[in-house]
Amino acid sequence: AQSVTQLGSHVSVSEGALVLLRCNYSSSVPPYLFWYVQYPNQGLQLLLKYTSAATLVKGINGFEAEFKKSETSFHLTKPSAHMSDAAEYFCAVSPSPRKLTFGTGTRLTIIP
């Protein structure tokens, strides 16, 4: 079964520093991968998705992720953290149409 593992339940970075959130996937076939963000007391918002068209995927709010098959990874990055980036981030894989399997999430804290 397809699954994702998020390394680090909590990540803290200084404002202006690089953001790196880690996600590794398990799949025997090319996966469909997603990153979602969840702000407090809100639903999930799609940041970006990988569907094999390009290994480097650019999303909203300056985030991007690189698909690395050799490392089975799909890490999320942003060059410069902003206070508004503080939220919970979820990596997800789509094992079948209209179904998402989520990781356990990473809470990102931005230090002023």
Next chain:
Amino acid sequence: DAGVTQSPTHLIKTRGQHVTLRCSPISGHKSVSWYQQVLGQGPQFIFQYYEKEERGRGNFPDRFSARQFPNYSSELNVNALLLGDSALYLCASSFDKGQGEEQYFGPGTRLTVT
């Protein structure tokens, strides 16, 4: 266009009671999926409906049921509530273009069972 809407926003129920949660998809979306998010965890897939038929079900007991109406809105029903059913219930809609299509989530209904 309005996004996915869910009602109610918050709900408090007692163990053993029944609850109905509602979801209206984005206009034009025919697929609705339901997820349960327990505090501190990622969302877990419960159901998926397309064209009023159940197309997928997660590992949840039969106390959980759902249906989709002709206007593509959906209801999630939970019977005989347990304390462990306390969670944020998320509804997501999509056009149903197939695997790899993004889902759009509503704000969720927070259910507290006492």
